[in-house]
Amino acid sequence: MPLDPEQQAVVDAPVDANLLVEAGPGRGKTHVLTERIVRLIRDNECEAGEILVVSFSRAARDELIRRLHLMSEDTHVSAVNVRTLDSLASQMVLTAIGEVGGDFDQRIKEATEVAADDPEAAGILGYKHVFVDEAQDIVGVRAGFLIALWTAMPSAGFTVFADQAQAIYDFCLMDSPDGQHVADKTTSREMLECYLARDLPTQCQAVRLLNYYRSSDESLKSLCTEVWTNLSDQQHEVAKSTVDVMLRRLVPKPSLSDLGLRPHVAKSRAVLCPQNGQALY
Numbered sequence: 001m002p003l004d005p006e007q008q009a010v011v012d013a014p015v016d017a018n019l020l021v022e023a024g025p026g027r028g029k030t031h032v033l034t035e036r037i038v039r040l041i042r043d044n045e046c047e048a049g050e051i052l053v054v055s056f057s058r059a060a061r062d063e064l065i066r067r068l069h070l071m072s073e074d075t076h077v078s079a080v081n082v083r084t085l086d087s088l089a090s091q092m093v094l095t096a097i098g099e100v101g102g103d104f105d106q107r108i109k110e111a112t113e114v115a116a117d118d119p120e121a122a123g124i125l126g127y128k129h130v131f132v133d134e135a136q137d138i139v140g141v142r143a144g145f146l147i148a149l150w151t152a153m154p155s156a157g158f159t160v161f162a163d164q165a166q167a168i169y170d171f172c173l174m175d176s177p178d179g180q181h182v183a184d185k186t187t188s189r190e191m192l193e194c195y196l197a198r199d200l201p202t203q204c205q206a207v208r209l210l211n212y213y214r215s216s217d218e219s220l221k222s223l224c225t226e227v228w229t230n231l232s233d234q235q236h237e238v239a240k241s242t243v244d245v246m247l248r249r250l251v252p253k254p255s256l257s258d259l260g261l262r263p264h265v266a267k268s269r270a271v272l273c274p275q276n277g278q279a280l281y
Contacts, residue, residue, distance in 0.1 A: 001031055004211050011036045015045040015129050016157040018204035020196060024163045024228040026214035033131055034067045034077075036159060041075040046128040048079035053131040054146075055084055060133055081127075085142050092122040108141045112148045119152035127156050135162035135192060141184045143191035154200040162192060165231035208232070219249060 003011060010021055010032050023029040033053075041048050055061040061084050068077045083091065086104045089111035094100045096114045100107060114122045130153065132138075138146060150158065198204045212224040223246040230239035 001028065001213070003028075003032070003035065006207060006209050006211070007032045007035075010159070010207055010209075011039050013159070014157070015040055016155075016201040017159070018157055018195075018198050018202055019159045020192060020204060020206045021159060021161045021209060022164055022206060022232060023161055023209040024165055024224075024232070026212045026224065027209040028211075028213050029133075029161050029209065030064065030067060032209070033064070033133065033159070033161065034071060037068065037077060037080060037131070038071050038075050040129060041077065048076045049081070050126060050128040051080045051131070052088075052124075052127045052129075053080060053082040053133065054088055055082070055133040056137045056142075057134070058084055061087075064133065085138065085145060089145060092124065095123040096121040105141055108145050112141070112145045115145075115148040115152040122152075124149065124153055125155075127153065129157045129159070132158065132160040135160050136164065136166045136188050138191065139188050140186060143186040143188060144184050146191060147186075147194050150195060150198055157201060158195070158198070158204075160192070160195060162188070163232075164189075164234075165228050219246065222246070 007028060010019060013019055013036070021029070021032070023032075037051060037053075040046050040051065053064055055064060061082055065082050068080060068082070071077045086107065089104075089107045090100050092111040092114055093107055096118060102110070111122070115124065119125050130149070132146065135146075196204050196206065208229075210225055210229065212221045212228075215221055215224075223243070226242045226246075227239050230236070230242055
């Protein structure tokens with residue numbers, strides 16, 4: 001798939017760049033990520049083994065690995081280290097102290113301490129560029145872990161992909177019903193505000209991927225682009241108005257409120273869809 005100008009700018013950024021790439025569903029995020037990796041290797045800005053890709057979930061990690069294995073073999077992209085946050089934390093602890101124990105959160109905390117105390121022993125100083133996928137889903141101790149990585153790796157560039165329109169941005173872990181205290185309640189928005197302030201090795205820049213590629217229907221593309229942009233800018237009332245205007249063009253209903261999705265008093269409603277097509281409908 002050809003790259004649009006915004007996508008190409010991300011792919012062409014130098015290896016020491018710090019980029020926050022705002023990209024909602026259907027913006028070609030994974031395509032841009034893999035193309036950027038290939039470009040960095042092909043142009044000899046770094047070796048494949050000097051690239052680390054961190055993902056929130058195993059499913060996203062596996063999809064990234066699959067995409068990379070489909071790329072050109074002469075770039076040796078299969079040597080790129082692709083891990084979940086939890087897997088990376090375990091690897092760092094094992095490298096630094098020779099053993100791994102405890103649950104996932106405990107390993108994250110130990111890896112955060114290792115990154116702060118001895119990043120060389122953790123084996124992370126050899127990376128020239130780090131990619132972070134789906135950063136809007138990363139909160140609590142994992143958000144603190146990423147902040148520790150940014151601090152411990154001043155010579156490495158980062159490319160962080162996130163979707164500011166997703167509500168989990170302001171989600172934080174709360175104390176459990178049995179009274180167990182959650183020490184780290186860092187939200188992903190707070191984490192990324194910290195990242196935007198990063199100026200080593202270069203000042204962080206925000207880039208937004210606007211074009212929508214999951215449909216050829218111009219009305220639907222316009223709807224997804226405009227509303228997502230409004231939500232990313234936290235212009236929620238503008239987003240509602242935009243939906244109303246688009247619906248008047250697309251369906252025989254005068255406004256969003258007439259679709260029968262009015263929430264109950266003092267409550268909100270969520271609709272869970274198994275497919276993107278259903279969600280768009």
